[in-house]
Amino acid sequence: MKVIRSIPAVLVLMCSGTYAQQPRIVNANVQTRSAAGGLEREFRSLLSGQAEPAWLGYGAP
Numbered sequence: 001m002k003v004i005r006s007i008p009a010v011l012v013l014m015c016s017g018t019y020a021q022q023p024r025i026v027n028a029n030v031q032t033r034s035a036a037g038g039l040e041r042e043f044r045s046l047l048s049g050q051a052e053p054a055w056l057g058y059g060a061p
Helices: 002-020 039-048
Strands: none
Touching: none
């Protein structure tokens, strides 16, 4: 019975490492920046220095 209860815990631990890894991207420049000064201000500074089309994304904890 203990083995059956521990299986979900083992599966969660095995899968949690995949979420912590940086995604594999080809032909890209990935930058991580802090938006502590404000998200809109950070986006504007990124867009003002961008001469070509680009993708911008953000994550929240």
